[in-house]
Amino acid sequence: MTRRSVVDTSPPVHREMKDKLDTSVFRKTVEVLAVKVPPAKAGIILKSPSMRGTIIDFPKMKSVLSTQDGERLVLLRFGDEVELPDNAREFLASQARPLQKHSIDLDYNYWTTDDILAAVLPEELLEGAPSGFATVGHIAHVNLNDEYLPYKHLIGQVILDKNRNIRTVVNKLNSIHTQFRYFQMELLAGEPDYVVEHPESDCRFTFDFSKVYWNSRLHTEHARLVESFTKDDVVADVFAGVGPFALPAAKKGCAVLANDLNPESYKYLKINVDKNKVSSLVRPSCEDGKDFIRSSVARVLEHPFPPPATPISKTQQHRAKRLAREQGRPEKANDEPSGPSRQRITQYVMNLPDSAITFLGAFRGLLSSTNSSVGGRNLSGVYGEEDSSMPMVHCYCFSREAELDKAEIDVRRRVEEELKGPLAKEVSLFHVRSVAPNKEMYCISFRLPRSIAFESLSS
C-alpha cells in the first residue's frame, strides 16, 4: 500500500543562524485528524485492516490519548479528510465516528539532531552533514570538514542538547601530537572538561582525552590480542598508553610491565591500575621504548611476579574464609597463587604503528650477557633451550599494501631490516583496520628469533 502525504512535522527552517543556536524559534503546531471513541472502541479502530497506515506513528508521539471526559482520541497521520484513503473513511463512517481536528505543539525538544541540523545548515551542506559522532566518556567528538567550520558551534550545541550523557563536544583538529599521538581539539559546546571515565573490556579507564592517546576503535584489537594471552603470561607493553592492553591482560591473570613515555599517560596508567585493583600484577613505568625493552628482562628477573592465580571453587572460598576468620587471619582473595613465580617475559606488545618497527633493534642481544642491564648473567636457563620459550613480539605498523600477501612481504622486510636477521617461526600478519586510503594498519606477531636475542653485540 502506498503511503499518502502526511502532516509535515519537520522543524521550521532557520538558515540565518550561524554562531549561536536560538532554540526558542523551533516551535510548530501541527493539526492532525482524530477520532473520539469510548475506551473499548479504541482497539477496534487501531486493529481494523481498513485503518492500516492511517494511525499516527511519528516518533515520540502517542497514537491514543485520554480525554478529560474519559473517552479516547485516536490520532491519524493526516491533516485533512480528503487525504484519508477511501476504505478508512468508509470504515469510520460505518462506526458512526465523526472526525475532528487535534493540535499538537512541537518544540526544540521534539526534533532530532539531524532534524535541527537540516533546518539550520545551508542547503548545499545538507548532504553529508555531520550527524554522527564518536564518544569517549562524556565527550562527543566530531571531525568537521572545512565547509562546516562556520557552523561548528551550532553543530556542537545540537549534539550537546540532544544527548543526555554528553557534557562536552569537541572537534578533533587534523594535527596529532608528533610523539605522544593525541589529537589537538577545540571545544564546540559544553564544559571544557576533558578528563573522562570510559569503560572497555570490563575495565574502567580514566584519562585526559586532550593529553593522552585513546582510540575507542581499537577496542576489538585490544580484546583480540589479550584473548591470545594466557594467565601464565608475562606481558611487556612498550607503548602502553593508559592501559587498554595492560589492564584487561592483568584482569585475566597476566603479569604486566606497562610503559609509556608520555608523563600524562603514565599518570593515568597508574590511576587506572589502582582503580581496577590490579596493582599486584601491573608495574607502570615512564621510559623511552628502547630503554624499556633493554631493561625489561632484568626487571622481571630481579623482581619476579607471583605465580598465576588458580581460581578456587565457591565451597573452597567459603571454607578458607571461615578458617581465616576463626584463626583471626586476614581473608585472602578468591584466587590463590600456585606454582613457581614468573621471571620470564613471554609477550611484548608494541602499539605505536607509526614507528614501532624502528624500536625492534632493541631486541638484538636482549638476552645476551652483553646487554648491560642483564649484568653478565647467562639467561639461557631462564629462557630455556627451546625456540618456544622465546617471547612473542606483537608489533603494530602501517603499510600502503591493502592485500595481505603483499603487506606481509613489505612488513616482514622492514622488521628483518631492523632486527638485522631473518624471522624464523610463528610469523603472522593481522589486518587491524584501514586508516586512510593507502594506509592500512597491521599487527605482525612473531617469535623472537633465539639467534637475534642471544646475539653478542660486541662481536
Ligand SMILES: C[S@@+](CC[C@H](N)C(=O)[O-])C[C@H]1O[C@@H](n2cnc3c(N)ncnc32)[C@H](O)[C@@H]1O
Ligand atoms: C598509538 S598509542 C597506543 C597506546 C595504547 N597502547 C593504546 O592502544 O591505546 C602509542 C603510545 O606510545 C607512546 N609513546 C610514543 N613514543 C614513545 C616512546 N619513544 N617510548 C615509549 N612510549 C612512547 C605514546 O605516548 C602513546 O601513548
